[in-house]
Amino acid sequence: MNYISTRGQAPVLSFEDAVLAGLATDGGLYVPETLPQFSREEIASWSGLSYQELAFKVMSPFMAGEVPDDTLRELIDKAYSTFRHDAIAPLIQSGHNEFILELFQGPTLAFKDFALQFLGHLLDYVLKKRNQRVAIMGATSGDTGSAAIEGCRHSDNVDIFILHPYQRVSEVQRRQMTTVLEDNVFNIALKGNFDDCQNMVKASFSDQSFLPEGRQLVAVNSINWARIMAQIVYYFYAGLALGAPHRPVAFSVPTGNFGDIFAGYLASRMGLPIDQLVIGTNANDILHRCISANDHSLHQLVHSLSPSMDIMVSSNFERMLFDLYDRDGAALAALMADFKKTGNLQLSETALASARKLFTSYRLDDESMVAVIHDMWQKNGYLLDPHTAIGVAAARHTRRRLDIPMVCLATAHPAKFPEAVRKAGYQQDPPLPHHMADLFEREERYSVQPNEIASVQQYMAEHIRR
Numbered sequence: 082m083n084y085i086s087t088r089g090q091a092p093v094l095s096f097e098d099a100v101l102a103g104l105a106t107d108g109g110l111y112v113p114e115t116l117p118q119f120s121r122e123e124i125a126s127w128s129g130l131s132y133q134e135l136a137f138k139v140m141s142p143f144m145a146g147e148v149p150d151d152t153l154r155e156l157i158d159k160a161y162s163t164f165r166h167d168a169i170a171p172l173i174q175s176g177h178n179e180f181i182l183e184l185f186q187g188p189t190l191a192f193k194d195f196a197l198q199f200l201g202h203l204l205d206y207v208l209k210k211r212n213q214r215v216a217i218m219g220a221t222s223g224d225t226g227s228a229a230i231e232g233c234r235h236s237d238n239v240d241i242f243i244l245h246p247y248q249r250v251s252e253v254q255r256r257q258m259t260t261v262l263e264d265n266v267f268n269i270a271l272k273g274n275f276d277d278c279q280n281m282v283k284a285s286f287s288d289q290s291f292l293p294e295g296r297q298l299v300a301v302n303s304i305n306w307a308r309i310m311a312q313i314v315y316y317f318y319a320g321l322a323l324g325a326p327h328r329p330v331a332f333s334v335p336t337g338n339f340g341d342i343f344a345g346y347l348a349s350r351m352g353l354p355i356d357q358l359v360i361g362t363n364a365n366d367i368l369h370r371c372i373s374a375n376d377h378s379l380h381q382l383v384h385s386l387s388p389s390m391d392i393m394v395s396s397n398f399e400r401m402l403f404d405l406y407d408r409d410g411a412a413l414a415a416l417m418a419d420f421k422k423t424g425n426l427q428l429s430e431t432a433l434a435s436a437r438k439l440f441t442s443y444r445l446d447d448e449s450m451v452a453v454i455h456d457m458w459q460k461n462g463y464l465l466d467p468h469t470a471i472g473v474a475a476a477r478h479t480r481r482r483l484d485i486p487m488v489c490l491a492t493a494h495p496a497k498f499p500e501a502v503r504k505a506g507y508q509q510d511p512p513l514p515h516h517m518a519d520l521f522e523r524e525e526r527y528s529v530q531p532n533e534i535a536s537v538q539q540y541m542a543e544h545i546r547r
């Protein structure tokens with residue numbers, strides 16, 4: 082399968098090259114040239130499959146002709162063997178025709194494990210085959226860093242450097258990263274904020290001359306196509322469990338960079354009958370403003386109790402826009418250039434109308450979000466994490482049809498976000514799952530670096546394994 086850039090000016094790449102490339106050279110994002118299509122009969126025939134078997138069916142067309150079937154099966158089995166629940170993605174009923182899809186049963190307790198456990202093994206396979214070594218560099222305000230480290234800790238051909246803002250991530254989140262002691266894992270606590278971390282990563286990607294000869298950086302944020310691809314699977318898994326393709330389903334997704342919900346959109350384009358996709362945002366509501374009022378303009382960042390959704394711009398929305406503008410790379414390049422210049426992007430009437438057929442949106446501030454956690458705990462004895470709570474509220478406020486099952490994606494375990502849970506009236510820190518109960522006793526290792534790119538790059542150059 083070939084991959085093309087949303088801005089139409091970058092080289093067409095194979096699957097493997099697109100995974101290693103990250104951002105396209107024209108500033109766009111890679112997307113498959115065509116989407117695999119599954120018939121109703123084919124989807125119906127998958128109803129008894131395990132998560133791993135289904136993952137093979139859904140993902141293999143994206144890698145056709147590149148990753149052999151047996152290899153792909155192995156990569157999938159390894160990726161999901163670290164999950165702590167036999168269902169991988171268990172479905173819990175939370176209300177009338179309303180369900181919670183628990184995507185936090187992986188090693189770092191957030192949905193990002195679905196993609197990053199797979200990506201780690203995929204990179205391992207591709208790099209060994211090519212006899213190539215790479216360095217991963219990423220910035221994190223929490224969940225991405227730990228999931229990426231867990232995904233790559235066993236990859237011989239990868240050194241992974243994750244920057245987090247010094248003393249500005251929660252203790253659970255920091256320890257999930259810094260207690261991984263493999264010698265290819267490097268945590269950098271930067272004396273700056275998350276933006277400083279991110280800017281340093283961006284600058285390093287655009288000038289990689291500080292790396293040893295023959296090395297390149299690889300991105301593991303959600304611009305990496307393989308991450309989106311792996312997330313399509315759980316939409317099919319939940320849909321099948323609830324009667325698709327014989328009946329439609331709906332999903333509600335707490336949304337930051339639009340990676341998770343974009344995978345749901347792809348599932349619908351590939352044949353899963355999805356009636357509605359709900360975008361839930363916190364006070365960083367650019368997507369809610371865009372869908373509800375055609376206002377996709379930059380606002381100041383707000384620090385919320387759902388920090389994994391604290392973004393100003395949703396990077397993967399560009400992939401959606403590409404489809405909404407009939408895959409016209411030149412039109413998209415112009416649109417994005419204009420957005421960069423003015424900080425504002427207005428959708429055409431046609432594009433907006435087409436998005437609104439599938440998407441609704443809702444915004445929740447911290448106070449209302451905390452009330453949702455409280456309410457669900459009181460009524461169901463079930464503890465939501467702050468991100469999931471936003472999705473649940475968004476579903477309840479914008480749901481179109483009560484006769485269609487609504488699946489709310491639970492993107493993190495509540496133990497990752499004790500502050501929000503305590504504000505909801507829960508009297509203690511929510512307990513970590515048993516396999517992590519000793520997290521606070523484990524040895525940590527990280528390097529504190531000044532907010533200077535030269536120091537960080539020197540540290541990396543010195544520590545990359547030869």
Ligand SMILES: *Cc1c(COP(=O)(O)O)cnc(C)c1O
Binds near residue numbers: 192338339340389469
């Ligand atoms: C990353 C993350 C999100 C946002 O996902 P996107 O793909 O960026 O939209 C939501 N909730 C949690 C817990 C996350 O870690």
